[in-house]
Amino acid sequence: MSEKPLHVIVVGAGLAGLVIAHGLNKRNISYSLYDRESTPRDRSWGITLSWALPLLEQLLPADLFSEIKVCQPDPTLDSKDAGKAGILIRDGSTGLPKAQATFPVIRRVNIQKTKKHLAQGLDVQYGKKLLDISVEGDMVIAYFDDGSKETGNVIIGADGGNSQVRKWLLGDAAAQEVLPYAFMNFAFSLPADKAKWADSVMNPNVDVATHPKNMYLGLFLLDKPDINKPETWIFYFLVTWNIETKEDEENTPNRLERLRAHMDGWADPYKSIVEWLADDVVIKPDQLRIWQPTPWDNKEGKVTLAGDAAHSMTFHRGQGGNLAIKDAFEFVQKITAISKGEVSQSDALEEYDKGVVLRGEEVAISKAQAAAFHDYVNFDNSPFVKMGIKPAGST
Numbered sequence: 001m002s003e004k005p006l007h008v009i010v011v012g013a014g015l016a017g018l019v020i021a022h023g024l025n026k027r028n029i030s031y032s033l034y035d036r037e038s039t040p041r042d043r044s045w046g047i048t049l050s051w052a053l054p055l056l057e058q059l060l061p062a063d064l065f066s067e068i069k070v071c072q073p074d075p076t077l078d079s080k081d082a083g084k085a086g087i088l089i090r091d092g093s094t095g096l097p098k099a100q101a102t103f104p105v106i107r108r109v110n111i112q113k114t115k116k117h118l119a120q121g122l123d124v125q126y127g128k129k130l131l132d133i134s135v136e137g138d139m140v141i142a143y144f145d146d147g148s149k150e151t152g153n154v155i156i157g158a159d160g161g162n163s164q165v166r167k168w169l170l171g172d173a174a175a176q177e178v179l180p181y182a183f184m185n186f187a188f189s190l191p192a193d194k195a196k197w198a199d200s201v202m203n204p205n206v207d208v209a210t211h212p213k214n215m216y217l218g219l220f221l222l223d224k225p226d227i228n229k230p231e232t233w234i235f236y237f238l239v240t241w242n243i244e245t246k247e248d249e250e251n252t253p254n255r256l257e258r259l260r261a262h263m264d265g266w267a268d269p270y271k272s273i274v275e276w277l278a279d280d281v282v283i284k285p286d287q288l289r290i291w292q293p294t295p296w297d298n299k300e301g302k303v304t305l306a307g308d309a310a311h312s313m314t315f316h317r318g319q320g321g322n323l324a325i326k327d328a329f330e331f332v333q334k335i336t337a338i339s340k341g342e343v344s345q346s347d348a349l350e351e352y353d354k355g356v357v358l359r360g361e362e363v364a365i366s367k368a369q370a371a372a373f374h375d376y377v378n379f380d381n382s383p384f385v386k387m388g389i390k391p392a393g394s395t
């Protein structure tokens, strides 16, 4: 087989798309990278990168990887210390540890800071929403909402949980499943003394709890815009509970009131912090959606998926970002082998897709973990207690 110059169209400049583009760029493989957003989304959260960090290092330019500390919520946190602190699950009724998992190195990153950091050195074409795809001979064409189009050898849909590329590949089978939990994800600040207290008592990476009333609550740091001014520090809560009332079902806007009504019997640090929330704290409507991959026809290796587009899961075992990097790594390896003439495009992408679908077993594992957080008495049988934050077997 002879060398094959390739052009890869990457749809979506989230974690998966940005890392794929860097990996291709590093190996001198031509790419275009598109994202529908022209301004960052107003939602942010943290990701615990653990087992995928060595893969990320191989994909990124050395300077971006060595400076990745700037993406941390607290840039002063040492990643080895973070690994020792690990991930803490408490009993929400006592505040005492219930389970803990450590990892040699943990890099907790803020997703918005990470997207900004990783966009450096790439030509990201923002404000272009993919609408459609067509395959013509050996080539594949992407069509965007501004009337433009682009032709390449491969399209990879890294366009998130509601992926348009996935819909093109699978039609109705691409639809996500909505999980039956009330879900809130919102950021807040606190007066300086309270912010300092929260920061001193919480686990710096992941501090979450399961409560005997079958409820999950996680307290996290999102950012320290001024390390010396605790009143500027931004925290966030993730909260889920079983939908039980009509208000939960309709997700009525009185979310803070509904959250506070669920807090009886909770211990600190969660109890006090929920009490201290400003009455006008913004809690937007949200839903937990997942998608378990099922094989697709990749048109002889011309259209495929990565990251949340390929397997969207809940955050309850903290695996989605790590898997997005693993997909990116595997995809870049395959494209490199095709471009060197070592393997045919259809064989390489078939193998890539098989790996993606296998990694998708994490969707069911994370779903089981979500259920376990809402099933206090059986929590000790949960995937987290058995596997910690290690990848599932096939990864």
Ligand SMILES: Cc1cc2nc3c(=O)[nH]c(=O)nc-3n(C[C@H](O)[C@H](O)[C@H](O)COP(=O)(O)OP(=O)(O)OC[C@H]3O[C@@H](n4cnc5c(N)ncnc54)[C@H](O)[C@@H]3O)c2cc1C
Residues within 6 Å of the ligand: 011, 012, 013, 014, 015, 016, 017, 034, 035, 036, 037, 045, 046, 047, 048, 049, 111, 128, 129, 130, 131, 158, 159, 160, 161, 162, 163, 164, 185, 238, 306, 307, 308, 309, 315, 317, 318, 319, 320, 321, 322, 323, 324
């Ligand atoms: C609250 C929360 C906590 C989490 N915690 C963790 C954790 O601790 N550990 C972990 O590993 N993971 C975690 N995750 C998961 C992790 O954030 C995701 O798995 C990861 O960010 C997915 O990246 P992605 O690039 O696949 O998708 P996205 O980040 O969703 O990026 C998709 C991109 O595609 C663009 N796009 C969408 N449609 C189109 C279109 N039609 N045309 C062009 N562009 C388009 C979007 O604008 C977006 O920029 C968490 C997720 C959430 C929500």
